[in-house]
Amino acid sequence: QELGSVANNSDWHQVVIAWLTVACLGISTVLTLVASVLTPDANMVASTISDVAAGPHDWVQDLGFYLLAFALLALAYGMWKIPTSAWHWRGAIFTMPIMSIAVAVMGFYQEYGDGDSNRDGIVIHIYLVYAFGIAFLSLLLLSIPTLASRHRWWKPLNIGFFVGWTALAVYYFSMSTGWDGIVERIIALAYAGWLFLFAWRLAMEGGSETGQQAAEATGTAPD
Numbered sequence: 001q002e003l004g005s006v007a008n009n010s011d012w013h014q015v016v017i018a019w020l021t022v023a024c025l026g027i028s029t030v031l032t033l034v035a036s037v038l039t040p041d042a043n044m045v046a047s048t049i050s051d052v053a054a055g056p057h058d059w060v061q062d063l064g065f066y067l068l069a070f071a072l073l074a075l076a077y078g079m080w081k082i083p084t085s086a087w088h089w090r091g092a093i094f095t096m097p098i099m100s101i102a103v104a105v106m107g108f109y110q111e112y113g114d115g116d117s118n119r120d121g122i123v124i125h126i127y128l129v130y131a132f133g134i135a136f137l138s139l140l141l142l143s144i145p146t147l148a149s150r151h152r153w154w155k156p157l158n159i160g161f162f163v164g165w166t167a168l169a170v171y172y173f174s175m176s177t178g179w180d181g182i183v184e185r186i187i188a189l190a191y192a193g194w195l196f197l198f199a200w201r202l203a204m205e206g207g208s209e210t211g212q213q214a215a216e217a218t219g220t221a222p223d
Contacts, residue, residue, distance in 0.1 A: 017074045018203030024071035025196045031064035047181045065107035072100035078202050092142035098135040102128040133169055161194055
């Protein structure tokens with residue numbers, strides 16, 4: 001049984017969790033944009049998210065991190081409720097807490113790889129970024145078999161995201177400053193967009209009869 005089984009086996013709290021994930025992802029994205037506006041001398045083009053998170057209104061960006069971390073754990077719960085024992089799906093679920101922990105630690109630890117370490121003198125930001133990125137790319141690949149068995153478009157979508165996101169990430173780490181803020185935000189919005197789509201689909205396919213019919217209308221893969 002794959003993703004389509006959610007429609008027949010879900011319970012109300014699973015649907016609530018999925019919609020809560022959608023809400024948290026949306027609020028987290030808005031907070032990231034608001035933090036950039038509130039931070040003096042910051043702009044969307046040259047200032048990175050880390051620059052904003054280390055600024056005078058760092059709590060706004062940190063709150064966005066925490067909401068994202070919660071959304072990832074909630075989404076992992078929704079994925080776990082899907083009745084399949086496929087190893088690749090279980091592996092995809094495992095990437096969620098990795099990303100959640102990485103994001104939460106970024107907010108709590110208050111060290112953003114800009115040369116200044118936390119009070120313990122340990123610089124870990126870059127390792128958190130690597131863990132986060134590798135986990136997301138793994139999620140894209142590991143989730144393909146289960147998602148594509150339900151909707152044909154998931155496979156090209158995930159492959160496209162994998163290639164595009166990897167290319168942007170490599171470019172980001174090799175580029176000079178000046179444009180890194182906008183590139184990083186594109187990467188972040190693409191990531192949030194994929195998660196938002198997945199959480200929304202999970203909510204629709206496990207929700208009301210109307211929602212299930214709307215989900216079916218996008219086209220399913222043959223059994």
